[in-house]
Amino acid sequence: xxxxxxxxxxxxxxxxxxxxxxxxxxxxxxxxxxxxxxxxxxxxxxxxxxxxxxxxxxxxxxxxxxxxxxxxxxxxxxxxxxxxxxxxxxxxxxxxxxxxxxxxxxxx
Numbered sequence: 590x591x592x593x594x595x596x597x598x599x600x601x602x603x604x605x606x607x608x609x610x611x612x613x614x615x616x617x618x619x620x621x622x623x624x625x626x627x628x629x630x631x632x633x634x635x636x637x638x639x640x641x642x643x644x645x646x647x648x649x650x651x652x653x654x655x656x657x658x659x660x661x662x663x664x665x666x667x668x669x670x671x672x673x674x675x676x677x678x679x680x681x682x683x684x685x686x687x688x689x690x691x692x693x694x695x696x697x
Contacts, residue, residue, distance in 0.1 A: 613683070613694040621650045622681040628697040629657055629675040635668045637689025644692050650680040657681075 610630045613622045629646060636642040646658040657677060662669045677696075685692055 610695040610697050613692075613696075615691055615693055616683065617685065617689075617691045619652065619684050620682070622646075622683055622694045623677075623696055624650050624680045627677045627681050629673050629677060629681060629694070630697055631670065631672045631695040632658065632660075633668060633670050633693040633695075634660060634662045635691040636662055636664045636666065636687065638664055638667055640664050640688040640690070642687040642690035642692075643685070644690075645684040646694070647682040647684065648677040648679050649682050651682055652684045654679065 611623075613620070632644060632646065634642050634644050641661055641664050643661040644658070645652070645656055647653065648655040648657050657675050658671070658673065660669070660671065681694060681696055683692060683694055
């Protein structure tokens with residue numbers, strides 16, 4: 590079960606995972622989310638309402654290697670939540686594109 594809550598102009602998801610998940614916090618730039626082994630549990634991608642937002646998650650600490658997830662959210666959708674359960678060996682790296690695009694990565 591997941592619920593989206595909007596407070597003071599920001600979004601936050603609450604989600605029940607089989608294990609306690611860590612959260613990257615709201616990010617709007619490329620970033621290493623975690624080094625080493627991890628499980629990608631979910632992502633929330635947020636658009637600015639005018640431009641599409643794209644997010645690619647790599648099994649690495651840089652924008653190379655195996656792609657675990659590659660998605661584009663249409664601007665008009667405003668946001669999309671993707672529950673997953675994908676193993677990463679080397680780490681989690683998020684590569685975001687789109688004016689005003691933001692994201693949150695949940696991982697174990």
